Amino acid sequence: MKILAVALGGIVGALLRFWCGRLLFNPEASFPFPTFFVNVIGSFILGWFVVFGLNRLKNNNLSIALQTGLIGSFTTFSTFNTEIVLLIDEQFYTTAFLYFTTSASIGVIAIYFGMKLGSITSDKAGTD
Template sequence: MIYILVGAGGAAGSLLRYLLGNLLLGLNPAAFPYGTLAANLAGSFLLGLLTETWLKNKRIPPGLAAAVGTGMIGSFTTFSAFSVETIGLLSEDQFTLAFLYFFFSAGGGLAFAWAGLNVCNLKGDRQN
């Protein structure tokens, strides 16, 4: 049963990523891969948030956690597209864009995951 849940989550995540990419096509995708960057940053934040709020506190069943975390968010984000797009920018001598894309993807992904993991903790600090 868990395989079906992960597969359904994967289908949902890949469709969401495709829709997001199409929404951002107007931002000159030939010059910069906005869709992949947006998906990877949003996915990093969501996985951090869900890990902190759902998984650590065991607020959802393991099957649903796998469907959302591994299936949906795993297919929504994409390291392979990031890698190919970075190489594509380098092969077109777009070194500055390649560096910016790498920096914002890797650094931004870490920052967004950290923010997702700590958003609940930050709310609690404000109340004290």
């Protein structure tokens, strides 16, 4: 059942990732905004989910479907790394450096704020 949960969550996350890429793609942009966007948003959601979702969800299959399946397939570390290498190959060294540093730092910040929001929403949900 866990494999099915991850697979179903993965389908949804992969489709969301695909559509975000399509909607945000700009062939003239030198900065890979679609991947940056999904990784930051995915980091924020995962941070929130680690604090709020895991405390609230009693269904382990749903939890793994959301965390590993949906969020795991929505974010994309391999694409991030590939885009950095391609930027370096094209000699866009400054863009590659900025993409790497901003993605890493803002990703960590997004996780942090997601966890803070999870803590706040968890506290409020617990007082009802």
